[in-house]
Amino acid sequence: MPPIIRIGTRASALARRQTEIVSRFLHENGIGTEIIIIKTEGDADTGVPLHQVGGQGIFVRALDDAIIRGEIDCAVHSMKDIPAARPDGIRTAAVLARDPPYDYLAFEIPLEEISCIGTSSTRRKAQLLRYDQEFEIKELRGNIDTRIRKMRSGEYDAIMLAEAGLARMSIHLNGIRLPTVQFVPAPNQGTIAVVCRDAPETIEALEPLDHPATRQDTLIERAVMEEVGGGCFTPQGIYCQNGNLIAEVLSLDGGRFERMEEHVETIDDARKIGIELRERALDLILEAKAILGLN
Template sequence: MPLRVGTRASQLARAQAEKVCSLLHDLGEETELVFISTAGDEQTGVPLHEIGGQGVFVRALDDALKQKRIDLAVHSMKDIPAARPAGLITAAILPRDSPCDFIVTDHDLTDITILGTSSTRRTAQCRRNLPWTAIKPLRGNVDTRLSKLRSGVYDGILLAKAGLERLSLNLSGYELDPHLHVPSPNQGTIAVVTRTDPEITDIISGLDDQKTRIDTMLERRVMEVIGGGCFTPLGIYCHDRLMIAEVLSLEGDRSFRRKRTLADIDDAVRFGQEVREKAGDLINEAYQRLGITHE
């Protein structure tokens, strides 16, 4: 019986799932795709923080795993929230693609006056680093966002470079330095989630890249300790254990940044605690401004 691979139906999600299927075929495994709609796909007209935040692209796939309608789920790892259901495991993390943000545009950078993104992090970073631009909300899949750019609603739009690469889209624009525009934790990484069933996890673990797992798991631990989710302008990026974390105000006019090489997960906890202690006012302010209750 083929492995049932769960995925969202967007073009990018399908490309990521097909990549996993191809890798499994190389291991001698048969697969079939199962398309599942999520709240994030169904409600594209509002920012993510208004419909439940980071987990809106994941919960329906988690439910399908628990109900045994699929055997594994393929995700952009940055979409997976810190809190995870019992009985599910990230069985494989593929080698990381580009972690960078990318401005798709035909304009010179200094001529961009309207920039599209609904990410609080990208908005704050661009307000700080590209202060001549006005930020307008933009959600939807890659095709939807590109069509709005082509219609002239925006001079440029912000996307993850990894997504463009996975769709084989070679578009004009500007790659943003991840040390200046610190990306979301786990950006550029594909994760495969399964039930804790050895018959499945033993197969999927053959896809795991240990180097990427170390960096991304350090990022996730720092994210968990800092908190804030997609509600706070928060960038976390680790490469070869060198960690950068940055918390910004919603306007991008204030920020706190820390950078250090981490030894292990315990060191990541200490690092995250240091950032949360120093940037707690920015995190609390973001929640208050967005009208979100948190402990």
């Protein structure tokens, strides 16, 4: 077991907070840590949509590279940011117990007056438009504080955030929790994962942080996501709780969608559902890629 584990993280306040949570758990198990900040291209390019800079996976790539180069022993991520395709030699050593998976609509004006909502997620945009086609959805990126400041300055009537991020940062905002039945979360939303080299001593040190029930639900979600494909640009919500799965793919404008609800016991069954959902939703996936100018 290594005497000190070097943990890599992005520079954002939320990323650092998540890393501090992992570091604290390791210290409680008698393992020292060193936190190392890794800059990512996605953090620099906050003025353009995510699909134009490589999607959520861009936040993970720099940390994967640092692990492979031996600069850090492991990295902490919001699990929903981890893409389906992973480099050789990188392993998800621990999946922490899930925090609230919900989307949260934050606002400071009367709910009935909301018309302009900020989000950078194609999924959230599509689900909002499915709920009400009259909404104006505007691109919104940046850290949590930046998003809140833009809402309070009047650039947006409301903003959509992951409730888990607010909880981890102890931020309390006026707003409403959105139900998972209508606003199906992104795969693995609300979950922190720790990835590392496939090195036995590091894996052994991280194993006590793993939460088996959360790992099983998130692996089911990832299996569906991997089979559906479409990248992080196709609006899709995939959420599993105690084996109860909701999975959907939407058109970018929220006007059409394909949806499946099943109880899933095994990863193989999850893959079968993902294959079926992809077949049903292939036109929506291809349409989203064409509209966004992706191959």
